[in-house]
Amino acid sequence: MGTTNHISTKWLGNMAFESTNTSGYTFKIDVAKEDGGDSSGLRPKALMLSSLAGCSGLDIAGLIKKMKLDVDEFHIETIANLTDEHPKYYDKVVIEYHFYGSNLIEAKLQRAVDLSVEKYCGVMEMFRRFAELEIKTIFHSK
Incomplete structure:
Protein backbone atom coordinates (compact mmCIF):
# COMPACT_ATOMS: atom_id res chain seq x y z
CA MET A 1 0.00 0.00 0.00
CA ARG A 43 -2.97 27.33 -15.24
CA PRO A 44 -3.71 23.66 -14.41
CA LYS A 45 -2.00 22.04 -17.43
CA ALA A 46 1.05 24.30 -17.16
CA LEU A 47 1.31 23.32 -13.49
CA MET A 48 1.79 19.74 -14.65
CA LEU A 49 4.88 20.86 -16.60
CA SER A 50 6.19 22.71 -13.53
CA SER A 51 5.62 19.53 -11.50
CA LEU A 52 7.55 17.51 -14.05
CA ALA A 53 10.50 19.94 -14.09
CA GLY A 54 10.41 20.37 -10.32
CA CYS A 55 10.35 16.64 -9.60
CA SER A 56 13.24 15.89 -11.93
CA GLY A 57 15.13 19.02 -10.87
CA LEU A 58 14.97 17.99 -7.21
CA ASP A 59 16.41 14.57 -8.10
CA ILE A 60 19.26 16.17 -10.03
CA ALA A 61 19.97 18.84 -7.40
CA GLY A 62 20.27 16.05 -4.82
CA LEU A 63 22.63 14.11 -7.06
CA ILE A 64 24.75 17.21 -7.79
CA LYS A 65 25.13 17.61 -4.02
CA LYS A 66 25.80 13.91 -3.42
CA MET A 67 28.37 13.69 -6.27
CA LYS A 68 29.93 17.02 -5.14
CA LEU A 69 29.70 18.41 -8.68
CA ASP A 70 30.61 21.99 -9.51
CA VAL A 71 27.65 23.59 -11.31
CA ASP A 72 27.22 27.38 -11.45
CA GLU A 73 23.70 27.34 -12.83
CA PHE A 74 21.12 24.73 -13.81
CA HIS A 75 17.70 25.18 -15.35
CA ILE A 76 15.10 23.06 -17.10
CA GLU A 77 13.08 24.08 -20.15
CA THR A 78 9.88 22.09 -20.64
CA ILE A 79 8.19 22.49 -24.04
CA ALA A 80 4.94 20.58 -24.54
CA ASN A 81 2.53 20.08 -27.41
CA LEU A 82 -1.15 20.27 -26.49
CA THR A 83 -3.58 18.25 -28.62
CA ASP A 84 -6.26 20.12 -30.60
CA GLU A 85 -9.23 17.94 -29.62
CA HIS A 86 -10.97 17.90 -26.24
CA PRO A 87 -9.99 16.67 -23.76
CA LYS A 88 -6.73 18.47 -24.62
CA TYR A 89 -3.61 16.86 -23.19
CA TYR A 90 0.14 16.89 -23.72
CA ASP A 91 1.10 14.26 -26.29
CA LYS A 92 4.73 15.29 -26.83
CA VAL A 93 7.05 16.86 -24.26
CA VAL A 94 10.65 18.01 -24.72
CA ILE A 95 12.64 18.38 -21.50
CA GLU A 96 15.91 20.27 -21.80
CA TYR A 97 18.41 20.19 -18.95
CA HIS A 98 20.84 23.14 -19.14
CA PHE A 99 24.02 23.10 -17.05
CA TYR A 100 26.42 26.05 -16.81
CA GLY A 101 29.91 26.17 -15.33
CA SER A 102 33.64 26.14 -15.95
CA ASN A 103 34.23 22.75 -14.30
CA LEU A 104 31.32 20.67 -15.61
CA ILE A 105 31.89 16.93 -15.45
CA GLU A 106 29.55 16.08 -18.32
CA ALA A 107 29.50 12.30 -17.85
CA LYS A 108 28.45 12.59 -14.19
CA LEU A 109 25.83 15.24 -14.92
CA GLN A 110 24.43 13.09 -17.71
CA ARG A 111 24.30 10.18 -15.25
CA ALA A 112 22.31 12.39 -12.83
CA VAL A 113 19.84 13.27 -15.60
CA ASP A 114 19.54 9.61 -16.64
CA LEU A 115 18.91 8.47 -13.05
CA SER A 116 16.14 11.04 -12.65
CA VAL A 117 14.53 10.29 -16.02
CA GLU A 118 14.77 6.50 -15.84
CA LYS A 119 14.58 5.69 -12.13
CA TYR A 120 13.66 8.37 -9.60
CA CYS A 121 11.18 10.90 -10.99
CA GLY A 122 7.63 9.69 -10.38
CA VAL A 123 6.09 12.59 -12.30
CA MET A 124 8.23 11.59 -15.32
CA GLU A 125 6.80 8.08 -15.04
CA MET A 126 3.25 9.48 -14.97
CA PHE A 127 3.93 11.58 -18.08
CA ARG A 128 5.38 8.52 -19.83
CA ARG A 129 1.88 6.95 -19.63
CA PHE A 130 0.34 9.54 -21.97
CA ALA A 131 3.10 11.48 -23.74
CA GLU A 132 6.14 10.92 -25.93
CA LEU A 133 9.14 12.35 -24.07
CA GLU A 134 12.31 13.75 -25.59
CA ILE A 135 15.20 14.38 -23.20
CA LYS A 136 18.04 16.78 -24.07
CA THR A 137 21.06 17.60 -21.93
CA ILE A 138 22.90 20.80 -22.87
CA PHE A 139 26.22 21.83 -21.36
CA HIS A 140 27.29 25.49 -21.37
CA SER A 141 30.97 25.70 -20.46
CA LYS A 142 32.19 29.09 -19.30
Whole structure:
Protein backbone atom coordinates (compact mmCIF):
# COMPACT_ATOMS: atom_id res chain seq x y z
CA MET A 1 0.00 0.00 0.00
CA GLY A 2 1.44 3.36 -1.03
CA THR A 3 1.19 6.80 0.49
CA THR A 4 -2.05 8.77 0.11
CA ASN A 5 -1.90 12.46 -0.81
CA HIS A 6 -4.93 14.58 0.03
CA ILE A 7 -5.23 17.97 -1.67
CA SER A 8 -8.01 20.42 -0.79
CA THR A 9 -9.06 22.83 -3.55
CA LYS A 10 -11.58 25.58 -2.80
CA TRP A 11 -13.59 27.65 -5.27
CA LEU A 12 -12.95 31.38 -4.78
CA GLY A 13 -15.67 32.56 -7.17
CA ASN A 14 -15.78 33.12 -10.92
CA MET A 15 -13.15 30.71 -12.33
CA ALA A 16 -10.56 30.90 -9.53
CA PHE A 17 -9.59 28.19 -7.05
CA GLU A 18 -7.14 27.97 -4.17
CA SER A 19 -5.38 24.66 -3.72
CA THR A 20 -3.52 23.54 -0.59
CA ASN A 21 -0.43 21.47 -1.24
CA THR A 22 0.67 18.62 1.04
CA SER A 23 3.44 21.01 2.21
CA GLY A 24 0.77 23.28 3.68
CA TYR A 25 1.39 26.04 1.14
CA THR A 26 -1.44 27.29 -1.04
CA PHE A 27 -1.54 28.55 -4.60
CA LYS A 28 -4.18 30.02 -6.84
CA ILE A 29 -5.47 28.42 -10.04
CA ASP A 30 -7.30 30.47 -12.67
CA VAL A 31 -7.83 30.75 -16.42
CA ALA A 32 -7.11 33.57 -18.86
CA LYS A 33 -9.54 36.46 -19.25
CA GLU A 34 -10.43 35.27 -22.76
CA ASP A 35 -11.57 31.98 -21.16
CA GLY A 36 -13.77 33.73 -18.60
CA GLY A 37 -11.32 34.00 -15.72
CA ASP A 38 -9.39 36.88 -14.19
CA SER A 39 -5.95 35.54 -15.11
CA SER A 40 -5.08 35.72 -11.40
CA GLY A 41 -3.55 32.29 -10.92
CA LEU A 42 -1.59 29.40 -12.36
CA ARG A 43 -2.97 27.33 -15.24
CA PRO A 44 -3.71 23.66 -14.41
CA LYS A 45 -2.00 22.04 -17.43
CA ALA A 46 1.05 24.30 -17.16
CA LEU A 47 1.31 23.32 -13.49
CA MET A 48 1.79 19.74 -14.65
CA LEU A 49 4.88 20.86 -16.60
CA SER A 50 6.19 22.71 -13.53
CA SER A 51 5.62 19.53 -11.50
CA LEU A 52 7.55 17.51 -14.05
CA ALA A 53 10.50 19.94 -14.09
CA GLY A 54 10.41 20.37 -10.32
CA CYS A 55 10.35 16.64 -9.60
CA SER A 56 13.24 15.89 -11.93
CA GLY A 57 15.13 19.02 -10.87
CA LEU A 58 14.97 17.99 -7.21
CA ASP A 59 16.41 14.57 -8.10
CA ILE A 60 19.26 16.17 -10.03
CA ALA A 61 19.97 18.84 -7.40
CA GLY A 62 20.27 16.05 -4.82
CA LEU A 63 22.63 14.11 -7.06
CA ILE A 64 24.75 17.21 -7.79
CA LYS A 65 25.13 17.61 -4.02
CA LYS A 66 25.80 13.91 -3.42
CA MET A 67 28.37 13.69 -6.27
CA LYS A 68 29.93 17.02 -5.14
CA LEU A 69 29.70 18.41 -8.68
CA ASP A 70 30.61 21.99 -9.51
CA VAL A 71 27.65 23.59 -11.31
CA ASP A 72 27.22 27.38 -11.45
CA GLU A 73 23.70 27.34 -12.83
CA PHE A 74 21.12 24.73 -13.81
CA HIS A 75 17.70 25.18 -15.35
CA ILE A 76 15.10 23.06 -17.10
CA GLU A 77 13.08 24.08 -20.15
CA THR A 78 9.88 22.09 -20.64
CA ILE A 79 8.19 22.49 -24.04
CA ALA A 80 4.94 20.58 -24.54
CA ASN A 81 2.53 20.08 -27.41
CA LEU A 82 -1.15 20.27 -26.49
CA THR A 83 -3.58 18.25 -28.62
CA ASP A 84 -6.26 20.12 -30.60
CA GLU A 85 -9.23 17.94 -29.62
CA HIS A 86 -10.97 17.90 -26.24
CA PRO A 87 -9.99 16.67 -23.76
CA LYS A 88 -6.73 18.47 -24.62
CA TYR A 89 -3.61 16.86 -23.19
CA TYR A 90 0.14 16.89 -23.72
CA ASP A 91 1.10 14.26 -26.29
CA LYS A 92 4.73 15.29 -26.83
CA VAL A 93 7.05 16.86 -24.26
CA VAL A 94 10.65 18.01 -24.72
CA ILE A 95 12.64 18.38 -21.50
CA GLU A 96 15.91 20.27 -21.80
CA TYR A 97 18.41 20.19 -18.95
CA HIS A 98 20.84 23.14 -19.14
CA PHE A 99 24.02 23.10 -17.05
CA TYR A 100 26.42 26.05 -16.81
CA GLY A 101 29.91 26.17 -15.33
CA SER A 102 33.64 26.14 -15.95
CA ASN A 103 34.23 22.75 -14.30
CA LEU A 104 31.32 20.67 -15.61
CA ILE A 105 31.89 16.93 -15.45
CA GLU A 106 29.55 16.08 -18.32
CA ALA A 107 29.50 12.30 -17.85
CA LYS A 108 28.45 12.59 -14.19
CA LEU A 109 25.83 15.24 -14.92
CA GLN A 110 24.43 13.09 -17.71
CA ARG A 111 24.30 10.18 -15.25
CA ALA A 112 22.31 12.39 -12.83
CA VAL A 113 19.84 13.27 -15.60
CA ASP A 114 19.54 9.61 -16.64
CA LEU A 115 18.91 8.47 -13.05
CA SER A 116 16.14 11.04 -12.65
CA VAL A 117 14.53 10.29 -16.02
CA GLU A 118 14.77 6.50 -15.84
CA LYS A 119 14.58 5.69 -12.13
CA TYR A 120 13.66 8.37 -9.60
CA CYS A 121 11.18 10.90 -10.99
CA GLY A 122 7.63 9.69 -10.38
CA VAL A 123 6.09 12.59 -12.30
CA MET A 124 8.23 11.59 -15.32
CA GLU A 125 6.80 8.08 -15.04
CA MET A 126 3.25 9.48 -14.97
CA PHE A 127 3.93 11.58 -18.08
CA ARG A 128 5.38 8.52 -19.83
CA ARG A 129 1.88 6.95 -19.63
CA PHE A 130 0.34 9.54 -21.97
CA ALA A 131 3.10 11.48 -23.74
CA GLU A 132 6.14 10.92 -25.93
CA LEU A 133 9.14 12.35 -24.07
CA GLU A 134 12.31 13.75 -25.59
CA ILE A 135 15.20 14.38 -23.20
CA LYS A 136 18.04 16.78 -24.07
CA THR A 137 21.06 17.60 -21.93
CA ILE A 138 22.90 20.80 -22.87
CA PHE A 139 26.22 21.83 -21.36
CA HIS A 140 27.29 25.49 -21.37
CA SER A 141 30.97 25.70 -20.46
CA LYS A 142 32.19 29.09 -19.30
